[in-house]
Amino acid sequence: MVELIPSSDAIMQILKRTGAFREGHFVYPNGKHSPHYFQMPLAFRYYDTARVLAVALSRKFRIEKDISSQLPKVSIISPSSGGIPVAFGVRDALNAQQIYWAEQEQGKRMFRQYVNQGEVNPSIIVDDIIRSGMAVEETVDLVKELGAKIIGVGSIVRFNIAPEEVEGIPLKSLLDFDIHMYDEGDCKECRQGVQAEHVRF
Numbered sequence: 593m594v595e596l597i598p599s600s601d602a603i604m605q606i607l608k609r610t611g612a613f614r615e616g617h618f619v620y621p622n623g624k625h626s627p628h629y630f631q632m633p634l635a636f637r638y639y640d641t642a643r644v645l646a647v648a649l650s651r652k653f654r655i656e657k658d659i660s661s662q663l664p665k666v667s668i669i670s671p672s673s674g675g676i677p678v679a680f681g682v683r684d685a686l687n688a689q690q691i692y693w694a695e696q697e698q699g700k701r702m703f704r705q706y707v708n709q710g711e712v713n714p715s716i717i718v719d720d721i722i723r724s725g726m727a728v729e730e731t732v733d734l735v736k737e738l739g740a741k742i743i744g745v746g747s748i749v750r751f752n753i754a755p756e757e758v759e760g761i762p763l764k765s766l767l768d769f770d771i772h773m774y775d776e777g778d779c780k781e782c783r784q785g786v787q788a789e790h791v792r793f
């Protein structure tokens with residue numbers, strides 16, 4: 593049988609090949625050190641790769657009867673700009689009717705588009721990467737404020753420090769990653785004198 597959803601190993605191969613997953617010595621904005629860094633837009637710069645990733649994620653949603661039965665009257669929603677290519681790819685694969693995306697403005701997550709109460713279809717929230725889960729949780733609140741129901745949540749990569757479910761809906765991902773973050777004093781790369789690179793989330 594053809595493997596419809598690529599394995600975690602296959603996803604990691606794609607992320608390494610495209611430069612989206614890097615190994616080394618990185619310092620995050622919260623001051624934590626890590627030997628790993630994901631820069632997901634690098635995987636989405638290649639259209640073919642973006643398509644493979646989005647189609648694979650879409651399949652995880654399509655097999656849910658509660659989702660497939662509501663298509664095409666479904667909204668695909670991204671919590672941030674990083675998730676926009678994922679949202680468009682998943683929309684395409686599912687033939688869903690609407691796309692929305694949120695942005696951070698003055699520290700508050702909000703929809704860029706003007707959206708009326710009741711206009712948003714039952715919603716699937718997708719992102720390129722779920723780290724703490726905070727962006728997804730804020731987006732869930734936004735969607736609920738607009739009177740829409742959340743029927744799915746997922747991402748290409750999910751850190752295992754993120755919650756396993758939001759609002760009772762299990763998070764779907766193509767790769768669950770066991771992220772290691774350390775305080776400076778506990779960092780192996782620091783002790784080995786490896787040059788550190790400061791990175792953004």
Ligand SMILES: [Zn+2]
Binds near residue numbers: 780
């Ligand atoms: Zn370090």
